[in-house]
Amino acid sequence: MEAKQYHNPDKIYLSVKTVFYREGGLEPISFLWEDGQEYEISKVTDIRRAASLKAGGTGIRYTCKVHNREVYLFLEEDRWFMERRD
Secondary structure (H helix, E strand, O other): OOOOOOOOOOEEEEEEEEEEOOOOOEEEEEEEOOOOOEEEOOEEEEEEEEEOOOOOOEEEEEEEEEOOEEEEEEEEOOEEEEEOOO
16 A cells, blocks of 8 residues: 655755764754755754644754744754745
8 A cells, every 4th residue: 555645835845964073963054945046054043852833743943044034944854844934
């Protein structure tokens, strides 16, 4: 039996460039948006386990600064996603 794929228009899966530190841990440094534009993350201000209330799903939420805006980037098991903004 084939599993159904659920498409959530509020959840955007992204390619993310990440630094893995030899002491342990990781930090996202940039991501590719749906249109292929790469955005640099200037700073990660918070890292915590959290749920995405808009898009659904849980994981590690990275609060990031991108062009002086605060955005949430989620690591859900082995995939990165962001919530679509209105």
